[in-house]
């Protein structure tokens with residue numbers, strides 16, 4: 794069973810078990826499948842062996858951090 798990392802949405806506290814290898818070392822942008830909130834997950838919180846059941850809708854690697862933050866701010870603004 795692959796190592797997974799437990800993350801939780803800062804907005805609605807929905808929890809996800811994410812395969813650890815899908816997280817970039819310098820941070821991964823996660824979009825909550827429950828409320829649509831996007832955030833930059835940059836630290837391992839907890840390694841679990843729980844089988845992944847729920848995954849965030851969007852996982853982006855290879856992004857320009859400044860550009861990505863700007864894009865998320867725009868996306869959040871449009872969503873409101």
Ligand SMILES: [Zn+2]
Pocket residue numbers: 802803804805806807825826827828829830
């Ligand atoms: Zn959420």
